Amino acid sequence: MIQLNKLNFGTSGIPLITNPRDTINGINQVRKLSLDAMELEFVHSINISEEKTQWVRETAKKNNIILTCHAPYYINLNAQEKQKWYASIQRITKSAKITHLCGGYSVCFHPAYYMKDNPKDVYNKVKEAIKLILQELKKDEIEIFIRPETAGKISQFGNINEIIKLSEEFENVLPCIDWSHIHAYNNGKYNTKEEFKEVLSLIENKLGRNALDNVHFHCQGINYNEKGERNHLNLKESDFNYKELVKVWKEFKLKGVVICESPNVEKDSLLLKETYEKN
Numbered sequence: 001m002i003q004l005n006k007l008n009f010g011t012s013g014i015p016l017i018t019n020p021r022d023t024i025n026g027i028n029q030v031r032k033l034s035l036d037a038m039e040l041e042f043v044h045s046i047n048i049s050e051e052k053t054q055w056v057r058e059t060a061k062k063n064n065i066i067l068t069c070h071a072p073y074y075i076n077l078n079a080q081e082k083q084k085w086y087a088s089i090q091r092i093t094k095s096a097k098i099t100h101l102c103g104g105y106s107v108c109f110h111p112a113y114y115m116k117d118n119p120k121d122v123y124n125k126v127k128e129a130i131k132l133i134l135q136e137l138k139k140d141e142i143e144i145f146i147r148p149e150t151a152g153k154i155s156q157f158g159n160i161n162e163i164i165k166l167s168e169e170f171e172n173v174l175p176c177i178d179w180s181h182i183h184a185y186n187n188g189k190y191n192t193k194e195e196f197k198e199v200l201s202l203i204e205n206k207l208g209r210n211a212l213d214n215v216h217f218h219c220q221g222i223n224y225n226e227k228g229e230r231n232h233l234n235l236k237e238s239d240f241n242y243k244e245l246v247k248v249w250k251e252f253k254l255k256g257v258v259i260c261e262s263p264n265v266e267k268d269s270l271l272l273k274e275t276y277e278k279n
């Protein structure tokens with residue numbers, strides 16, 4: 001496993017100002033912006049071929065940029081049809097393989113939809129799928145963090161307790177905490193210093209200090225209603241209390257990666273980094 005010695009900030013995907021827009025130029029641009037990380041966005045497709053990974057890896061290494069990945073949106077580890085369930089497993093496994101070949105640190109994904117099923121049954125089905133994913137990666141000797149992400153919508157599987165519980169079950173599985181999702185999922189709660197601390201303390205108590213030394217976060221502005229997440233916003237256009245949140249990160253002396261998914265992506269990534277550093 002790659003170990004990081006500080007909290008690193010980066011963009012979800014290629015920065016907007018990158019021209020022409022491709023992964024290699026994106027990594028170079030992230031460095032020029034004085035950011036430290038970039039999330040490979042495989043959300044619509046796994047758009048890096050195996051042949052190209054060496055080039056991506058060398059560019060990231062040369063620029064000292066940490067790479068994470070967001071696996072495709074078309075994943076449901078609670079799919080009713082076996083074929084779709086296996087296809088979801090394959091998408092996560094392939095995302096992990098490509099990210100590993102790129103020298104990446106961590107792979108996150110949205111695990112499942114409840115589809116009106118009993119949450120306990122959904123949990124077991126997701127758990128079974130993750131077991132198969134890890135077996136497959138082990139066969140290929142791939143060591144990378146696999147991260148189910150906290151859900152933004154109440155129709156999605158993945159409240160904080162479910163994500164932590166999954167992480168307790170397997171080595172190499174840790175939560176991807178999307179702070180804005182947790183805030184939206186709970187219709188405006190999780191926006192105070194005490195609540196932010198509560199999340200990190202829960203992680204530390206259940207998963208140990210190792211989980212705080214290896215975080216993978218998402219943080220951006222968000223619009224929501226009683227059903228949870230509606231859409232992402234820029235931080236300053238939202239009610240999300242990022243200023244208090246970064247103070248708590250600092251207090252807990254976290255290490256790992258913070259990825260920003262705001263529409264203005266590099267601007268808010270820098271805002272988070274600068275707010276964090278001046279505290």
Ligand SMILES: [Zn+2]
Nearest residue numbers: 070109110149
């Ligand atoms: Zn996500």
